Amino acid sequence: MKYSLSFVAITIATLLSACGGSDDSSTPPVTSGQFALGVSDNPADAEVVNVAFKQVVLKSSDNTFSFNVSDDGGLKQVDLLTVQGQEVETLVSGQSVPLGEYQMCIYMKNNETASTDSSYVQTVDGPLGLVTNSNGSCGGVGADEADTGRLFFNKAFTIAAGTNTFVAEFELAKGLQAPHGNKDYWTLKPTSVQLVNVSEVGGVEGGISQSVHDNCEAQAGGSDFAEAVYLYPGSTALANMADFRGEGVDYLESEVAPIASARVNSVLEDGVEVLEYEFGFVAAGTYSLGYTCLANNDDADAANGAEGDFPFVIYTDEQDVVVINEASTERDFEPKT
Secondary structure, three states: EEEOOOOOOOEEEEEEOOOOOOOOOOOOOOEEEEEEEEEOOOOOOOOOOEEEEEEEEEEEEEEEEEHHOOOOOOOOEEEEEHHHOOOOOEEEEHHHEEEEEEEEEEEEEOOOEEEHHHHHOOOOOEEEEEOOOOOOOOOOOOOOOEEEEEOOOOOOOOEOOOEEEEEEEEEEEHEEEEEOOOOOOOEEEEEEEEEEEEHOOOOOOOOOOOOOOOHHHHHOOOOEEOEEEEEEEEEOOOEEEEEOOOOOOEEEEEEEEOEEEEEEEEEEEHHHHEEEEEEEEOOOOEEEEEEEHHHHOOOOOOOOOOOOOOOOOOEEEEEEEOOOOOOEEEEEEEEOO
């Protein structure tokens, strides 16, 4: 098992810093910290997931602070699939806010039409609009503007003296909903984002051997594949590793829901094409991993199994994956001996 000090970023990242305190009574007490916010991603079965960010709002019991996400006050276009792994796109930096407990809202531009000038999702069939189905006020700032969606974090966090780094992590595999019913646009569920403290998390990364890849596709049959690695709690047995499901879609007693998933990407290393995956900002602890080549059949709003026209199955697993704070654990998927 190998550890490194690099993070695997699939996130929105928040940097909060302040000067340290002092016992010298002549030194004024620390009353504010510096706020910065960036974005990165967790995977989805799409070619482009472009979010047009508008504004970031911090709200405490006493104050509300609103920050534009671009220099000219306009939209900040971020394709989440271009900032996987350790890449992060900054939204807010160097903003001073008082110390204390806060909640955060991020406003995005809702767009129901197939326009690449706003929020949209691109697939092989072309672009379609992207919206989040949450709106409303976060301290009364920016909420009343037309076509504004709100990503709201229920979890409060503290800006303290010193450096405080937070991450708001997108889990697109369970939070990005394809057009359905009479809707011809994609939906980003507000529940697809969570806030974590970087000092309490690490990462997991590794490779997929070519034989594991080939054997999965041979066993699955068909011609449509999408590779992903799923993260499960504790010692989840391969037979119990289930798919993502929406609210109201129950799991069997033997099934275990995944925590997150990571897209498998093909990259060149020394001129050789290899398959790699990365998880970022995983809470310290012990986990299990499952690899599948049928992630394209995981409908986040339904129960998906080995039967039916669109089967989903976890092909192979890795156990006892230990995540340590501020480190990245390496685990490869090799053929079982």
